[in-house]
Amino acid sequence: MAPLPISSIRVGKIEDVQELIKSKPNKVPERFIRESNERGVIVSLKTQHHHHIPVIDLSKLSKPHTHDDFFFEILKLSQACEDWGFFQVINHGIEVEVVEDIEKVAKEFFEMPLEEKKKYPMEPGTVQGYGQAFIFSEDQKLDWCNMFALGVHPPSIRNPKLWPSKPARFSENLEGYSKEIRKLCKRLLKYIAISLGLKEERFEEMFGEAVQAVRMNYYPPCSSPDLVLGLSPHSDGSALTVLQQSKNSCVGLQILKDNTWVPVLPLPNALVINIGDTLEVLTNGKYKSVEHRAVTNREKVRLTIVTFYAPNYEVKIEPMDELVDDETNPCKYRSYNHGDYSYHYVSNKLQGKKSLDFAKILN
Numbered sequence: 001m002a003p004l005p006i007s008s009i010r011v012g013k014i015e016d017v018q019e020l021i022k023s024k025p026n027k028v029p030e031r032f033i034r035e036s037n038e039r040g041v042i043v044s045l046k047t048q049h050h051h052h053i054p055v056i057d058l059s060k061l062s063k064p065h066t067h068d069d070f071f072f073e074i075l076k077l078s079q080a081c082e083d084w085g086f087f088q089v090i091n092h093g094i095e096v097e098v099v100e101d102i103e104k105v106a107k108e109f110f111e112m113p114l115e116e117k118k119k120y121p122m123e124p125g126t127v128q129g130y131g132q133a134f135i136f137s138e139d140q141k142l143d144w145c146n147m148f149a150l151g152v153h154p155p156s157i158r159n160p161k162l163w164p165s166k167p168a169r170f171s172e173n174l175e176g177y178s179k180e181i182r183k184l185c186k187r188l189l190k191y192i193a194i195s196l197g198l199k200e201e202r203f204e205e206m207f208g209e210a211v212q213a214v215r216m217n218y219y220p221p222c223s224s225p226d227l228v229l230g231l232s233p234h235s236d237g238s239a240l241t242v243l244q245q246s247k248n249s250c251v252g253l254q255i256l257k258d259n260t261w262v263p264v265l266p267l268p269n270a271l272v273i274n275i276g277d278t279l280e281v282l283t284n285g286k287y288k289s290v291e292h293r294a295v296t297n298r299e300k301v302r303l304t305i306v307t308f309y310a311p312n313y314e315v316k317i318e319p320m321d322e323l324v325d326d327e328t329n330p331c332k333y334r335s336y337n338h339g340d341y342s343y344h345y346v347s348n349k350l351q352g353k354k355s356l357d358f359a360k361i362l363n
Protein backbone atom coordinates (compact mmCIF):
# COMPACT_ATOMS: atom_id res chain seq x y z
CA MET A 1 0.00 0.00 0.00
CA ALA A 2 1.84 3.07 -1.22
CA PRO A 3 1.79 6.26 0.91
CA LEU A 4 0.19 9.40 -0.52
CA PRO A 5 2.48 12.00 -2.12
CA ILE A 6 3.29 14.17 0.91
CA SER A 7 4.07 17.32 -1.08
CA SER A 8 0.49 17.59 -2.33
CA ILE A 9 -1.09 17.64 1.13
CA ARG A 10 -1.39 20.89 3.10
CA VAL A 11 -2.98 20.30 6.48
CA GLY A 12 -2.16 23.55 8.32
CA LYS A 13 -0.99 23.57 11.94
CA ILE A 14 -2.19 20.57 13.89
CA GLU A 15 -2.01 21.52 17.54
CA ASP A 16 -1.12 18.83 20.04
CA VAL A 17 -4.11 18.62 22.37
CA GLN A 18 -2.14 17.69 25.51
CA GLU A 19 0.14 20.72 25.02
CA LEU A 20 -2.86 22.92 24.30
CA ILE A 21 -4.54 22.22 27.61
CA LYS A 22 -1.28 22.75 29.49
CA SER A 23 -0.84 26.27 28.10
CA LYS A 24 -4.50 27.34 27.74
CA PRO A 25 -6.68 25.00 29.83
CA ASN A 26 -9.91 26.89 29.16
CA LYS A 27 -9.52 27.65 25.50
CA VAL A 28 -10.84 25.59 22.62
CA PRO A 29 -9.31 26.81 19.33
CA GLU A 30 -11.67 27.40 16.43
CA ARG A 31 -10.30 24.44 14.46
CA PHE A 32 -11.65 22.02 17.07
CA ILE A 33 -15.14 23.57 17.30
CA ARG A 34 -17.73 21.51 15.42
CA GLU A 35 -20.81 22.68 13.57
CA SER A 36 -23.79 22.53 15.92
CA ASN A 37 -25.27 19.45 14.19
CA GLU A 38 -22.17 17.32 14.76
CA ARG A 39 -21.21 18.27 18.29
CA GLY A 40 -20.52 15.59 20.86
CA VAL A 41 -23.44 15.61 23.22
CA ILE A 42 -22.59 13.57 26.28
CA VAL A 43 -25.46 11.22 26.90
CA SER A 44 -25.88 10.50 30.57
CA LEU A 45 -26.21 6.84 31.41
CA LYS A 46 -28.22 7.62 34.54
CA THR A 47 -30.98 9.69 33.00
CA GLN A 48 -31.42 7.91 29.69
CA HIS A 49 -32.92 4.49 29.31
CA HIS A 50 -30.57 3.00 26.82
CA HIS A 51 -30.34 -0.45 25.47
CA HIS A 52 -26.79 -1.55 25.92
CA ILE A 53 -24.68 -3.33 23.35
CA PRO A 54 -24.85 -7.11 23.80
CA VAL A 55 -22.35 -8.93 26.01
CA ILE A 56 -21.00 -12.27 24.76
CA ASP A 57 -19.53 -14.68 27.29
CA LEU A 58 -16.70 -16.38 25.41
CA SER A 59 -16.33 -19.10 28.05
CA LYS A 60 -19.75 -20.35 26.95
CA LEU A 61 -18.31 -20.86 23.48
CA SER A 62 -14.90 -22.28 24.39
CA LYS A 63 -16.06 -24.43 27.34
CA PRO A 64 -19.80 -24.86 27.03
CA HIS A 65 -21.57 -26.94 29.71
CA THR A 66 -24.16 -28.11 27.23
CA HIS A 67 -24.84 -27.98 23.52
CA ASP A 68 -27.66 -25.55 24.20
CA ASP A 69 -25.31 -23.14 26.03
CA PHE A 70 -23.10 -23.04 22.97
CA PHE A 71 -25.89 -22.47 20.48
CA PHE A 72 -27.63 -19.88 22.64
CA GLU A 73 -24.41 -17.83 22.79
CA ILE A 74 -23.87 -18.24 19.03
CA LEU A 75 -27.40 -16.97 18.48
CA LYS A 76 -26.67 -13.96 20.72
CA LEU A 77 -23.52 -13.34 18.70
CA SER A 78 -25.35 -13.43 15.37
CA GLN A 79 -28.03 -11.04 16.69
CA ALA A 80 -25.31 -8.71 18.02
CA CYS A 81 -23.58 -8.64 14.62
CA GLU A 82 -26.84 -8.13 12.73
CA ASP A 83 -28.59 -5.62 14.96
CA TRP A 84 -25.72 -3.72 16.57
CA GLY A 85 -22.43 -4.35 14.73
CA PHE A 86 -20.93 -4.05 18.22
CA PHE A 87 -20.67 -6.26 21.28
CA GLN A 88 -18.49 -6.67 24.37
CA VAL A 89 -16.73 -9.93 25.20
CA ILE A 90 -16.20 -11.17 28.74
CA ASN A 91 -14.22 -14.22 29.88
CA HIS A 92 -12.08 -13.80 26.76
CA GLY A 93 -9.12 -15.62 28.31
CA ILE A 94 -6.53 -12.83 27.93
CA GLU A 95 -4.58 -12.44 31.18
CA VAL A 96 -5.31 -9.28 33.14
CA GLU A 97 -1.56 -8.48 33.25
CA VAL A 98 -1.34 -8.41 29.45
CA VAL A 99 -4.20 -5.91 29.30
CA GLU A 100 -2.82 -3.83 32.19
CA ASP A 101 0.74 -3.84 30.85
CA ILE A 102 -0.19 -2.40 27.46
CA GLU A 103 -2.30 0.25 29.13
CA LYS A 104 0.59 1.18 31.40
CA VAL A 105 3.10 1.71 28.56
CA ALA A 106 0.54 3.48 26.39
CA LYS A 107 -0.19 5.91 29.23
CA GLU A 108 3.54 6.41 29.88
CA PHE A 109 4.10 7.03 26.16
CA PHE A 110 1.50 9.81 25.96
CA GLU A 111 2.75 11.35 29.20
CA MET A 112 6.31 11.76 27.86
CA PRO A 113 7.43 15.27 26.80
CA LEU A 114 6.29 16.28 23.32
CA GLU A 115 9.91 16.39 22.11
CA GLU A 116 10.24 12.66 22.85
CA LYS A 117 6.94 11.76 21.11
CA LYS A 118 7.88 13.89 18.11
CA LYS A 119 10.68 11.43 17.38
CA TYR A 120 7.92 9.20 15.95
CA PRO A 121 5.91 11.62 13.79
CA MET A 122 2.92 10.70 11.67
CA GLU A 123 3.79 12.39 8.39
CA PRO A 124 0.93 13.89 6.37
CA GLY A 125 -0.58 11.23 4.12
CA THR A 126 0.53 8.34 6.34
CA VAL A 127 -1.35 6.59 9.15
CA GLN A 128 1.50 5.40 11.37
CA GLY A 129 3.24 7.32 14.14
CA TYR A 130 2.28 10.03 16.64
CA GLY A 131 -0.14 12.71 15.47
CA GLN A 132 -3.61 13.06 13.97
CA ALA A 133 -4.51 10.77 11.08
CA PHE A 134 -7.08 11.38 8.34
CA ILE A 135 -6.39 15.13 7.99
CA PHE A 136 -6.23 16.17 4.35
CA SER A 137 -6.92 19.92 4.23
CA GLU A 138 -6.22 23.13 6.10
CA ASP A 139 -9.86 23.79 6.90
CA GLN A 140 -10.71 20.28 8.15
CA LYS A 141 -11.84 20.22 11.80
CA LEU A 142 -9.54 18.46 14.25
CA ASP A 143 -10.40 15.80 16.80
CA TRP A 144 -9.77 16.40 20.51
CA CYS A 145 -7.33 13.50 20.60
CA ASN A 146 -3.67 12.56 20.31
CA MET A 147 -3.01 9.29 18.50
CA PHE A 148 -0.18 6.86 18.14
CA ALA A 149 -0.62 4.17 15.47
CA LEU A 150 1.60 1.31 14.36
CA GLY A 151 1.37 -1.46 11.79
CA VAL A 152 2.06 -4.72 13.64
CA HIS A 153 1.59 -7.68 11.30
CA PRO A 154 2.78 -8.91 8.83
CA PRO A 155 6.26 -7.51 9.52
CA SER A 156 6.29 -5.92 6.03
CA ILE A 157 3.78 -3.25 7.17
CA ARG A 158 5.94 -2.24 10.14
CA ASN A 159 7.96 0.91 10.19
CA PRO A 160 10.61 -0.03 12.79
CA LYS A 161 11.71 3.62 13.12
CA LEU A 162 8.32 4.38 14.67
CA TRP A 163 8.51 1.73 17.40
CA PRO A 164 9.56 3.79 20.41
CA SER A 165 12.60 3.02 22.56
CA LYS A 166 10.83 4.68 25.50
CA PRO A 167 8.99 3.63 27.63
CA ALA A 168 11.45 0.74 27.94
CA ARG A 169 8.92 -2.10 27.75
CA PHE A 170 6.68 -0.53 25.08
CA SER A 171 7.66 -2.80 22.17
CA GLU A 172 7.84 -5.95 24.29
CA ASN A 173 4.40 -5.32 25.78
CA LEU A 174 2.91 -4.44 22.40
CA GLU A 175 4.28 -7.66 20.86
CA GLY A 176 2.80 -9.76 23.69
CA TYR A 177 -0.53 -7.94 23.60
CA SER A 178 -0.82 -8.15 19.82
CA LYS A 179 -0.22 -11.92 19.83
CA GLU A 180 -3.07 -12.39 22.31
CA ILE A 181 -5.41 -10.08 20.41
CA ARG A 182 -4.56 -11.89 17.16
CA LYS A 183 -5.56 -15.22 18.74
CA LEU A 184 -8.78 -13.61 19.99
CA CYS A 185 -9.61 -12.28 16.50
CA LYS A 186 -9.07 -15.74 14.99
CA ARG A 187 -11.36 -17.29 17.62
CA LEU A 188 -14.02 -14.64 17.09
CA LEU A 189 -13.93 -15.16 13.34
CA LYS A 190 -14.49 -18.89 13.87
CA TYR A 191 -17.56 -18.20 16.01
CA ILE A 192 -18.78 -15.60 13.53
CA ALA A 193 -18.41 -18.16 10.71
CA ILE A 194 -20.42 -20.69 12.73
CA SER A 195 -23.07 -18.04 13.40
CA LEU A 196 -23.42 -17.61 9.64
CA GLY A 197 -23.72 -21.34 9.05
CA LEU A 198 -20.28 -21.50 7.42
CA LYS A 199 -17.44 -23.90 8.20
CA GLU A 200 -15.37 -22.49 11.04
CA GLU A 201 -12.12 -22.02 9.08
CA ARG A 202 -13.84 -20.04 6.31
CA PHE A 203 -12.41 -16.60 7.22
CA GLU A 204 -9.01 -17.86 8.36
CA GLU A 205 -8.53 -19.61 4.99
CA MET A 206 -9.72 -16.58 3.06
CA PHE A 207 -7.72 -13.92 4.98
CA GLY A 208 -4.23 -15.43 4.48
CA GLU A 209 -1.57 -13.67 6.60
CA ALA A 210 -3.97 -11.18 8.19
CA VAL A 211 -3.05 -7.49 8.59
CA GLN A 212 -3.04 -6.17 12.14
CA ALA A 213 -2.52 -2.58 13.23
CA VAL A 214 -2.87 -0.83 16.56
CA ARG A 215 -3.96 2.68 17.38
CA MET A 216 -3.74 4.25 20.82
CA ASN A 217 -6.12 7.15 21.32
CA TYR A 218 -5.49 9.60 24.17
CA TYR A 219 -8.36 11.99 24.85
CA PRO A 220 -7.37 14.79 27.26
CA PRO A 221 -10.16 16.49 29.25
CA CYS A 222 -11.79 19.43 27.49
CA SER A 223 -13.17 22.60 29.12
CA SER A 224 -16.07 22.63 26.59
CA PRO A 225 -16.72 18.98 25.71
CA ASP A 226 -20.02 19.91 24.11
CA LEU A 227 -18.22 21.88 21.36
CA VAL A 228 -15.75 19.23 20.21
CA LEU A 229 -15.47 15.58 19.23
CA GLY A 230 -12.82 13.18 20.54
CA LEU A 231 -12.96 11.20 17.31
CA SER A 232 -15.06 11.94 14.20
CA PRO A 233 -17.89 9.58 13.25
CA HIS A 234 -16.66 6.67 11.13
CA SER A 235 -16.95 2.97 10.53
CA ASP A 236 -13.74 0.91 10.63
CA GLY A 237 -12.23 -0.44 7.41
CA SER A 238 -11.09 -3.62 9.14
CA ALA A 239 -12.83 -6.99 9.29
CA LEU A 240 -12.94 -6.86 13.10
CA THR A 241 -11.83 -4.22 15.58
CA VAL A 242 -10.96 -4.88 19.22
CA LEU A 243 -11.17 -1.87 21.53
CA GLN A 244 -9.78 -1.77 25.03
CA GLN A 245 -10.97 1.07 27.25
CA SER A 246 -8.67 2.03 30.12
CA LYS A 247 -9.48 0.75 33.58
CA ASN A 248 -12.10 2.93 35.32
CA SER A 249 -12.63 4.61 31.97
CA CYS A 250 -15.46 7.09 31.66
CA VAL A 251 -17.98 6.70 28.87
CA GLY A 252 -16.69 8.12 25.60
CA LEU A 253 -17.52 5.72 22.80
CA GLN A 254 -20.94 6.20 21.19
CA ILE A 255 -22.48 4.17 18.40
CA LEU A 256 -25.20 5.26 16.00
CA LYS A 257 -28.27 3.08 16.43
CA ASP A 258 -31.62 4.00 14.92
CA ASN A 259 -30.39 7.58 14.46
CA THR A 260 -29.45 7.95 18.13
CA TRP A 261 -25.95 8.06 19.61
CA VAL A 262 -25.90 5.24 22.15
CA PRO A 263 -23.07 5.28 24.75
CA VAL A 264 -21.02 2.14 25.31
CA LEU A 265 -20.74 1.47 29.01
CA PRO A 266 -17.23 0.27 29.95
CA LEU A 267 -17.44 -3.10 31.72
CA PRO A 268 -14.60 -4.41 33.90
CA ASN A 269 -12.31 -6.86 32.07
CA ALA A 270 -14.36 -6.68 28.89
CA LEU A 271 -13.20 -5.85 25.37
CA VAL A 272 -15.40 -4.08 22.85
CA ILE A 273 -15.60 -5.75 19.43
CA ASN A 274 -17.01 -4.23 16.28
CA ILE A 275 -17.67 -5.43 12.78
CA GLY A 276 -15.65 -3.53 10.17
CA ASP A 277 -16.49 -2.64 6.57
CA THR A 278 -14.76 -5.79 5.28
CA LEU A 279 -17.09 -8.16 7.13
CA GLU A 280 -20.06 -6.10 6.02
CA VAL A 281 -19.04 -6.67 2.39
CA LEU A 282 -18.21 -10.36 2.86
CA THR A 283 -21.60 -11.01 4.48
CA ASN A 284 -23.38 -8.99 1.79
CA GLY A 285 -24.61 -6.56 4.45
CA LYS A 286 -26.03 -9.16 6.84
CA TYR A 287 -23.50 -8.11 9.50
CA LYS A 288 -22.99 -4.36 9.59
CA SER A 289 -20.11 -2.01 10.26
CA VAL A 290 -21.74 0.61 12.44
CA GLU A 291 -20.85 4.28 12.61
CA HIS A 292 -19.28 5.32 15.91
CA ARG A 293 -17.48 8.30 17.44
CA ALA A 294 -15.80 9.33 20.69
CA VAL A 295 -16.81 12.24 22.90
CA THR A 296 -14.68 13.87 25.58
CA ASN A 297 -15.41 15.03 29.10
CA ARG A 298 -14.46 17.89 31.38
CA GLU A 299 -12.47 16.09 34.05
CA LYS A 300 -10.85 12.86 33.01
CA VAL A 301 -8.34 11.63 30.51
CA ARG A 302 -9.60 8.68 28.46
CA LEU A 303 -7.25 6.21 26.81
CA THR A 304 -8.23 3.50 24.34
CA ILE A 305 -6.14 0.85 22.62
CA VAL A 306 -7.63 -0.24 19.33
CA THR A 307 -6.60 -3.18 17.13
CA PHE A 308 -7.67 -3.39 13.49
CA TYR A 309 -7.68 -6.92 12.08
CA ALA A 310 -8.13 -7.36 8.36
CA PRO A 311 -7.37 -9.75 5.46
CA ASN A 312 -3.99 -9.66 3.76
CA TYR A 313 -3.72 -6.81 1.23
CA GLU A 314 -3.58 -9.34 -1.64
CA VAL A 315 -6.97 -10.88 -0.86
CA LYS A 316 -9.92 -10.36 -3.21
CA ILE A 317 -12.98 -9.22 -1.27
CA GLU A 318 -16.55 -9.76 -2.43
CA PRO A 319 -19.80 -10.98 -0.85
CA MET A 320 -19.53 -14.70 -0.11
CA ASP A 321 -21.57 -16.93 -2.44
CA GLU A 322 -23.37 -18.47 0.54
CA LEU A 323 -24.81 -15.05 1.44
CA VAL A 324 -25.96 -14.01 -2.00
CA ASP A 325 -29.13 -15.12 -3.72
CA ASP A 326 -29.93 -13.49 -7.05
CA GLU A 327 -33.64 -13.49 -6.31
CA THR A 328 -34.01 -12.92 -2.59
CA ASN A 329 -30.72 -11.31 -1.60
CA PRO A 330 -28.87 -9.81 -4.58
CA CYS A 331 -25.22 -8.90 -4.40
CA LYS A 332 -24.79 -5.40 -2.88
CA TYR A 333 -21.02 -4.89 -3.25
CA ARG A 334 -18.55 -5.33 -6.09
CA SER A 335 -15.29 -7.30 -5.91
CA TYR A 336 -12.09 -5.46 -5.07
CA ASN A 337 -8.62 -6.04 -3.72
CA HIS A 338 -8.31 -5.42 0.04
CA GLY A 339 -5.08 -3.43 -0.43
CA ASP A 340 -6.96 -1.04 -2.74
CA TYR A 341 -9.68 -0.59 -0.14
CA SER A 342 -7.10 0.04 2.59
CA TYR A 343 -5.48 2.69 0.43
CA HIS A 344 -8.86 4.28 -0.31
CA TYR A 345 -9.80 4.17 3.41
CA VAL A 346 -6.66 5.83 4.70
CA SER A 347 -6.60 8.47 1.95
CA ASN A 348 -9.96 9.96 2.93
CA LYS A 349 -11.14 11.79 6.01
CA LEU A 350 -13.28 9.91 8.52
CA GLN A 351 -16.82 10.59 7.43
CA GLY A 352 -19.42 8.18 8.69
CA LYS A 353 -19.76 5.18 6.41
CA LYS A 354 -18.75 7.08 3.28
CA SER A 355 -15.65 4.93 2.62
CA LEU A 356 -17.88 1.97 1.82
CA ASP A 357 -19.30 3.79 -1.22
CA PHE A 358 -16.10 2.45 -2.81
CA ALA A 359 -17.66 -1.01 -2.89
CA LYS A 360 -21.43 -0.42 -3.09
CA ILE A 361 -23.31 -1.46 -6.19
CA LEU A 362 -25.71 1.40 -6.79
CA ASN A 363 -28.98 0.47 -8.45
Ligand SMILES: COC(=O)C(/C=C/C1=C(C)CCCC1(C)C)=C/O[C@H]1C=C(C)C(=O)O1
Nearest residue numbers: 127149150151213237238308310341342345
Ligand atom coordinates in the same frame (compact mmCIF):
# COMPACT_ATOMS: atom_id res chain seq x y z
C1 LIG B 1 -9.80 4.28 12.05
O1 LIG B 1 -8.93 3.52 11.36
C2 LIG B 1 -7.51 3.46 11.36
O2 LIG B 1 -6.83 4.19 11.98
C3 LIG B 1 -6.99 2.43 10.52
C4 LIG B 1 -5.59 2.34 10.21
C5 LIG B 1 -4.95 1.16 10.03
C6 LIG B 1 -3.62 0.91 9.55
C7 LIG B 1 -2.50 1.33 10.25
C8 LIG B 1 -2.54 2.14 11.50
C9 LIG B 1 -1.14 1.00 9.77
C10 LIG B 1 -1.08 -0.14 8.81
C11 LIG B 1 -2.13 -0.10 7.80
C12 LIG B 1 -3.57 0.05 8.30
C13 LIG B 1 -4.38 0.69 7.17
C14 LIG B 1 -4.21 -1.30 8.60
C15 LIG B 1 -7.90 1.58 10.09
O3 LIG B 1 -7.54 0.53 9.42
C16 LIG B 1 -8.52 -0.18 8.82
C17 LIG B 1 -8.78 0.27 7.47
C18 LIG B 1 -8.61 -0.76 6.64
C19 LIG B 1 -8.98 -0.83 5.21
C20 LIG B 1 -8.06 -1.82 7.38
O4 LIG B 1 -7.70 -2.86 6.94
O5 LIG B 1 -8.00 -1.48 8.68
Ligand SMILES: O=C(O)CCC(=O)C(=O)O
Nearest residue numbers: 215217252253294304306
Ligand atom coordinates in the same frame (compact mmCIF):
# COMPACT_ATOMS: atom_id res chain seq x y z
O1 LIG C 1 -11.66 5.57 21.41
C1 LIG C 1 -12.78 5.16 21.13
O2 LIG C 1 -13.67 5.00 21.94
C2 LIG C 1 -13.09 4.90 19.67
C3 LIG C 1 -11.88 4.58 18.85
C4 LIG C 1 -12.18 4.19 17.45
O3 LIG C 1 -13.30 4.09 17.04
C5 LIG C 1 -11.05 3.97 16.52
O4 LIG C 1 -9.88 4.17 16.90
O5 LIG C 1 -11.32 3.55 15.37
Ligand SMILES: [Fe+2]
Nearest residue numbers: 234235236292
Ligand atom coordinates in the same frame (compact mmCIF):
# COMPACT_ATOMS: atom_id res chain seq x y z
FE1 LIG D 1 -13.33 3.08 15.08
